[in-house]
Amino acid sequence: MGHLPKLVVAIIGMYMFCSTVRCVPNTNVRTVLCNSGVYSSGDPFVISLAYVLADLETVTPTRKGYDYYNISPYPNAFAYGHCACNKNLTSSDCATCLAAAKTNMFSTCQSRIGARSILYDCTIRYEQYPFSD
Numbered sequence: 331m332g333h334l335p336k337l338v339v340a341i342i343g344m345y346m347f348c349s350t351v352r353c354v355p356n357t358n359v360r361t362v363l364c365n366s367g368v369y370s371s372g373d374p375f376v377i378s379l380a381y382v383l384a385d386l387e388t389v390t391p392t393r394k395g396y397d398y399y400n401i402s403p404y405p406n407a408f409a410y411g412h413c414a415c416n417k418n419l420t421s422s423d424c425a426t427c428l429a430a431a432k433t434n435m436f437s438t439c440q441s442r443i444g445a446r447s448i449l450y451d452c453t454i455r456y457e458q459y460p461f462s463d
Contacts, residue, residue, distance in 0.1 A: 355416070355423040356450035357430035365444030365457065375443065375458065378402035378409035382456055383432065386413040391424040396452075401460070410460050416451040427452035 369375045381402045390398040396415035402408055413431075415424035431454040435447035444457035455463070 355419055355427040355430075355452065357427055357452075358450050359434050360448045360450060361446075362434055362438040362448070363446045364439035364442045367443040367458075368441045369443050370441070374404065374407035375409060378404045378407045379456060382409040382411040383454075386411045386454065386456075387425065387428050387432065390415065390428060391421040396424050399462075407458075409456055409458065411454075411456040412461070412463060413454045414452065414463075419451060424452065428454055 369379075379402070381404070382400055385400050386398060389400070390396055390413040395417060396413075396419070398414070399410075399412045401410050413428055415427055419427065427449060431447040431449050431452050434449070435445045435454060438447075439445035444455075444459075446455040447453065453463075455461070
């Protein structure tokens with residue numbers, strides 16, 4: 331076998347190896363921060379927050395660069411949100427990471443009017459006021 335066929339076989343082998351290797355997002359928690367203010371179950375903020383978080387989890391993994399800000403459309407209790415993922419993740423891994431970040435955030439910051447969960451490969455944040463990271 332000459333040098334060219336060996337090179338072609340090596341390149342094809344590398345391609346097959348690289349295309350089957352999958353990265354798993356690092357969902358270890360770096361920090362979770364909680365706003366000191368709280369909301370109650372009947373507060374209109376609950377609806378706004380649910381809207382913002384569902385939108386963040388749905389849209390962020392589909393956006394180029396995995397970086398997305400939003401605001402709820404309910405003027406009686408606005409909620410603002412932001413999510414971002416490591417740009418090297420797949421869309422599916424970004425979604426997995428965000429789900430883990432949200433779970434960590436709510437297990438630490440129950441009924442808070444603002445919270446932020448920072449994992450190694452993603453972050454999620456919501457507040458009652460506009461912000462930029």
